[in-house]
Amino acid sequence: MGSTFSLLGRDFEVNPMSALLTILGLWALRGIFKTVRLLMTPSFFPQFRTAFQPLGLPGSFLPTTSWTAGLDWNWHTRRARQSPLPPILVGPQAIWTSNIEVARQVITGSHKTSFYKPAWASQALLIWGMNLVASDGQMWRKHRRVFGPAFNSELYKLVWEETTRTYKDMIQTDGWNTKDVVDVPVAQNLTVKVLAFMVIASCGFGFESSWATPASTDGLLYLPFASFTEARMARDRLAAFMQAQIAERKVDVAAGSTRADAFTMLVKANQDESNKYQLDDEELIGNIFVLMFAGHETTAATLAATLGFMAIHDDIQEEVLAQIISVVGLKGEPQLEDYPKLDKVLAIFYEALRMFPPASMLIREATEDTILTVPNPPGEEGSQSVPISKGTQIVLDMVGAQYNPRYFENPAEYRPSRWYGLPAESELFTAFSVGARACIGRKFAALEATSFLTLLLRDWKIVPLLRDGETKEAWGARMKDARMVMTLGVATDIPVRFERRTHTG
Numbered sequence: 478m479g480s481t482f483s484l485l486g487r488d489f490e491v492n493p494m495s496a497l498l499t500i501l502g503l504w505a506l507r508g509i510f511k512t513v514r515l516l517m518t519p520s521f522f523p524q525f526r527t528a529f530q531p532l533g534l535p536g537s538f539l540p541t542t543s544w545t546a547g548l549d550w551n552w553h554t555r556r557a558r559q560s561p562l563p564p565i566l567v568g569p570q571a572i573w574t575s576n577i578e579v580a581r582q583v584i585t586g587s588h589k590t591s592f593y594k595p596a597w598a599s600q601a602l603l604i605w606g607m608n609l610v611a612s613d614g615q616m617w618r619k620h621r622r623v624f625g626p627a628f629n630s631e632l633y634k635l636v637w638e639e640t641t642r643t644y645k646d647m648i649q650t651d652g653w654n655t656k657d658v659v660d661v662p663v664a665q666n667l668t669v670k671v672l673a674f675m676v677i678a679s680c681g682f683g684f685e686s687s688w689a690t691p692a693s694t695d696g697l698l699y700l701p702f703a704s705f706t707e708a709r710m711a712r713d714r715l716a717a718f719m720q721a722q723i724a725e726r727k728v729d730v731a732a733g734s735t736r737a738d739a740f741t742m743l744v745k746a747n748q749d750e751s752n753k754y755q756l757d758d759e760e761l762i763g764n765i766f767v768l769m770f771a772g773h774e775t776t777a778a779t780l781a782a783t784l785g786f787m788a789i790h791d792d793i794q795e796e797v798l799a800q801i802i803s804v805v806g807l808k809g810e811p812q813l814e815d816y817p818k819l820d821k822v823l824a825i826f827y828e829a830l831r832m833f834p835p836a837s838m839l840i841r842e843a844t845e846d847t848i849l850t851v852p853n854p855p856g857e858e859g860s861q862s863v864p865i866s867k868g869t870q871i872v873l874d875m876v877g878a879q880y881n882p883r884y885f886e887n888p889a890e891y892r893p894s895r896w897y898g899l900p901a902e903s904e905l906f907t908a909f910s911v912g913a914r915a916c917i918g919r920k921f922a923a924l925e926a927t928s929f930l931t932l933l934l935r936d937w938k939i940v941p942l943l944r945d946g947e948t949k950e951a952w953g954a955r956m957k958d959a960r961m962v963m964t965l966g967v968a969t970d971i972p973v974r975f976e977r978r979t980h981t982g
């Protein structure tokens with residue numbers, strides 16, 4: 478039975494089933510038309526054709542196949558690209574690029590740019606309030622003004638000292654000091670505990686914590702250390718906890734507190750700003766949440782991958798050990814002043830980061846019709862001017878950039894010597910992004926990694942924890958795949974064994 482409607486004085490009968498079939502038919506026709514048009518349009522670059530956009534529905538839930546790009550399609554291909562990604566069925570026009578010069582035009586932080594960071598790209602980070610990562614334009618400048626002074630030398634000193642303290646606490650509490658061999662079936666669990674519960678607790682929040690009792694404050698238990706889902710469930714309790722913390726810190730700062738943790742530093746930098754630029758409490762909470770998430774997840778995953786690479790590269794481990802001993806000695810403790818001299822230690826972390834970049838894509842959108850200048854392929858002079866229409870997504874493919882032979886000889890090889898002798902903040906290292914909007918936590922992460930690895934590698938040799946009958950090569954091959962869950966990291970557990978070095982006896 479159909480329903481009737483009137484138009485221009487005449488009555489029409491409509492059958493719902495025929496209406497549905499007509500709509501589906503029109504949609505299919507539109508798809509065919511779009512496909513034919515795409516195939517006939519001249520493209521500046523070779524196109525990767527996909528049925529759905531990987532950054533939308535249903536594309537992000539689909540695996541990468543020959544007919545559609547999944548969320549981690551850039552990991553599966555791992556190569557340099559300028560790929561227009563015109564979805565045949567659903568989604569906006571997008572261009573994925575692995576060229577850093579193009580990235581610099583798109584990720585600027587300047588208000589004169591034709592590109593912005595869309596809120597949907599950071600939606601998951603907005604549940605606690607606007608923050609530095611998710612904001613753009615004027616709003617971003619306001620947040621960055623407060624962050625800048627908060628990330629200062631006092632904070633960095635604290636990061637270095639707390640990481641050293643954490644290492645020593647771990648050795649003592651878990652009884653490593655009485656053992657010659659320690660097996661760790663999941664290296665990720667170790668690095669998450671070091672960074673999340675210990676370093677972030679003390680350097681982020683200024684809480685007293687020890688390896689045996691990581692969180693001495695109830696509220697800390699509700700931080701997003703275990704999983705993102707748990708953090709969402711604990712939202713209300715965490716919000717109340719954060720409010721109380723902010724109130725306490727405002728009083729402390731007014732009383733001239735000398736605490737150097739990131740939370741207190743942010744509150745202080747905010748109080749020092751004129752009213753016009755001050756963040757409100759919700760924005761402060763949003764930023765603290767982002768610090769915890771952006772900070773611990775990414776660094777912990779990379780540190781675990783570094784341990785994995787050390788387990789299969791004895792020669793590199795020995796080379797780094799020689800530098801550690803020459804700088805710190807067999808018994809001494811690394812000091813913050815030693816950091817620039819420990820470039821080989823930082824290099825093993827940077828190289829693991831290059832091969833498994835946790836921030837695997839950076840997303841921007843064109844606010845107007847504009848032009849991008851795209852350098853010609855290596856070996857060819859000059860560049861092309863590529864027109865970009867308003868609404869086009871530009872995705873900096875971080876995996877492609879880190880595996881781009883334009884920048885790296887033999888990019889699939891783990892070769893930390895690429896970074897030897899370079900200043901820690903060199904812009905040649907791009908996995909923290911480039912320009913004014915690059916990662917503000919880069920030095921924080923580099924310090925944590927360098928001080929922890931210096932102590933660990935000096936005292937322990939890392940080897941693979943093999944399954945029965947497994948060879949070292951087979952173990953290495955297991956570690957080579959990555960998985961994307963919020964951020965990119967090694968897909969499997971990393972099982973390692975620590976063997977005491979004789980000089981520690």
Ligand code: HEM
Pocket residue numbers: 584609610621767768771772773775776779830834835836839840908909910913914915916917918919921922
């Ligand atoms: C291995 C560790 C890390 C990696 C690979 C990493 C990577 C990145 C990248 C690629 C961006 C740019 C995102 C974009 O423009 O869309 C970024 C931004 C940011 N990161 Fe990190 N990060 C790391 C550690 C940290 C740490 C330890 C902190 C804080 C303690 C932190 C805080 C931030 C913040 C607040 C931003 C936003 C900066 C802005 O937009 O002005 N990150 N990070």
